[in-house]
Each structure stands twice: as C-alpha cells, then as structure tokens.
Amino acid sequence: MWLSAALAAIAFSIAGSVHGETERTSTAVDDVRSYYLATGALDRAILQMQWGMPFYRVGQPVLNFQFPTGEAIVEIIPETARLNVNHIPAEQLYRLLLALGQDEAHATEITQSILDWRIPRLTGEGPLDGYYLNLSPSFRPRHASIEEIEELLSVKGMTPDLYYGTYVRDTSVAPPQLVARGGLRDCLSVWGTTGNVDVNGAAPAILALSGLSPEAIQAVVAQRPFHTAAEYFAFTQGNPMFARLRVGGNAMFTLRATARLRLPNGNLSDLRRKVSETIKFIPDGPENYVVMRWYDRG
Numbered sequence: 313m314w315l316s317a318a319l320a321a322i323a324f325s326i327a328g329s330v331h332g333e334t335e336r337t338s339t340a341v342d343d344v345r346s347y348y349l350a351t352g353a354l355d356r357a358i359l360q361m362q363w364g365m366p367f368y369r370v371g372q373p374v375l376n377f378q379f380p381t382g383e384a385i386v387e388i389i390p391e392t393a394r395l396n397v398n399h400i401p402a403e404q405l406y407r408l409l410l411a412l413g414q415d416e417a418h419a420t421e422i423t424q425s426i427l428d429w430r431i432p433r434l435t436g437e438g439p440l441d442g443y444y445l446n447l448s449p450s451f452r453p454r455h456a457s458i459e460e461i462e463e464l465l466s467v468k469g470m471t472p473d474l475y476y477g478t479y480v481r482d483t484s485v486a487p488p489q490l491v492a493r494g495g496l497r498d499c500l501s502v503w504g505t506t507g508n509v510d511v512n513g514a515a516p517a518i519l520a521l522s523g524l525s526p527e528a529i530q531a532v533v534a535q536r537p538f539h540t541a542a543e544y545f546a547f548t549q550g551n552p553m554f555a556r557l558r559v560g561g562n563a564m565f566t567l568r569a570t571a572r573l574r575l576p577n578g579n580l581s582d583l584r585r586k587v588s589e590t591i592k593f594i595p596d597g598p599e600n601y602v603v604m605r606w607y608d609r610g
Contacts, residue, residue, distance in 0.1 A: 346585030350571035353384030371512040371537035382573040392562040393513030394504040411517035425468040511557040
C-alpha cells in the first residue's frame with residue numbers, strides 16, 4: 313500500500329514536470345513563430361513605403377498586415393521627429409526634461425550628466441568620472457559623441473521610466489485614468505534632426521519644446537497625419553507658432569513591428585512579439601535601403 317502511494321506521488325510529479333516542459337516548449341515555439349511574423353511584416357512595410365501610393369502615404373503612422381498565421385502592426389517613426397542627442401543645446405535639453413515631467417533639480421542633474429558624457433576630454437577627468445568609477449561594476453564615461461541612444465541609460469540620474477516612458481495618473485477626468493507619457497527615447501536619437509521637426513511623428517514633449525501651447529498640441533495630435541506640406545500649411549494658417557515643424561524631410565525611419573499569432577479557434581494569441589529596425593532609404597543604391605540598427609526585442 314505504501315509502495316503504491318509512493319509510486320502514485322512519483323507519477324504525479326513526473327506528469328506535472330512533463331506538462332510544465334510542454335507548456336514552456338510551446339511558448340518558445342510561439343515566440344519564434346511570432347518573431348518571424350514580425351520580421352516579415354517589417355520587410356513588407358519597407359516594400360510598401362518604397363511603392364508609395366496607394367500602399368503608403370507620407371506621414372502615415374502605422375501599417376496593418378493580416379497574414380494566415382496572425383497579424384502584425386508596424387509603427388513608422390521618422391527620425392526627423394526626434395532631436396539629435398549629440399547636438400541638442402543644454403537649454404533645450406533642460407526644457408525637454410521638464411516637459412517629460414521632471415522637476416527642476418532632476419532636470420538640471422540629467423542635463424549636466426548628458427553634457428558631461430558627450431563632451432570630449434583630451435586630458436584629465438570630468439566632474440562626474442568619480443561617480444561612475446565608484447559604481448559596481450565601475451566604468452568610465454565616454455566623453456565622446458553618443459553612438460547608441462541606449463547609452464543614456466548609463467548617465468547619472470537617468471531612470472528606466474524617464475528613458476522608456478511610463479504611465480501617469482490623469483486627475484483632470486472623472487474617474488482618474490492612467491495615461492501614457494513618453495520617454496527620452498521617443499524624443500532623442502543619434503540620427504535625429506538639428507533643424508525643424510517632422511510634425512507627424514513628434515512626441516507631445518517635442519511639440520511643446522517647439523513652442524506649441526497645450527491647446528495647439530492637442531489640435532495637432534488630433535489632426536495628424538499631414539500628408540503634404542500644403543495640407544499642414546492650411547491647418548496652421550501661417551501661424552508662426554508652428555514654424556519649427558514640417559512634414560517629412562528625411563530618408564531615415566525607425567520601424568517597430570508588433571506581431572500576434574492566430575490561434576486554431578481564430579482568436580489572436582495574448583503573446584506579443586516586437587522587433588524593430590532603423591533604416592535609411594537610398595533611392596540610387598543597389599539595395600534601395602540600408603539597415604542602420606536592428607532591435608531583436610523592439
């Protein structure tokens with residue numbers, strides 16, 4: 313009797329382990345399938361952007377694809393909708409941080425940290441070198457142009473919520489709701505603009521930095537995308553407040569694909585897989601475009 317109970321316990325344990333491994337393997341397989349679904353959506357999005365009308369229009373923010381095995385949504389983010397992290401002046405960087413919800417002391421600290429990180433120092437140490445060398449693990453700041461925007465995660469005072477964005481409580485509505493607030497990665501880029509900003513992809517914080525009032529920002533977000541400069545001019549009526557914004561103007565885009573598999577019952581899986589890439593279109597090149605950066609986890 314005791315032997316039968318022991319064997320039953322062992323059998324239950326083995327069955328539980330087998331079930332768990334089966335579920336884990338199934339999830340891994342779905343992740344791989346979703347990955348290739350997302351990469352295929354990126355390839356199709358690039359083709360449609362090259363083909364133009366009627367597949368894609370300038371300023372279009374997303375492309376939706378339906379496949380037999382699932383669906384994918386590709387976000388199209390022009391690099392001119394973000395500012396160049398290596399050239400943004402200190403005063404603009406400080407005001408951008410304020411627009412992203414930072415208090416004056418924290419905005420000042422991060423502004424000084426980014427400037428110290430990107431300023432070359434041929435001799436001697438910077439004022440923040442001791443801080444980085446006392447970390448575990450320790451490292452030295454670059455003191456050179458930022459090559460990857462993710463370097464901002466290493467600067468003194470930076471937080472994941474500030475870099476990636478977060479959700480904040482909006483008490484202006486009843487009942488209060490959580491609303492998304494973008495991060496620095498939505499506003500700055502190593503390939504960003506040093507001039508006028510693309511109005512179609514600009515984050516609200518960038519629109520505020522460009523001189524727009526809160527009411528104007530809401531109007532722009534509600535009205536876009538603008539497909540032509542004439543359409544945008546008709547909206548602004550020549551108001552100088554909108555002078556620092558434009559439509560298009562660059563050949564570089566970040567494409568972010570989110571894929572979901574289709575289940576046997578026809579519904580979509582809860583598993584979402586993201587991949588993204590930054591590309592530069594070269595109309596006269598042999599491949600028509602080059603991949604500047606690839607993100608396996610979008």
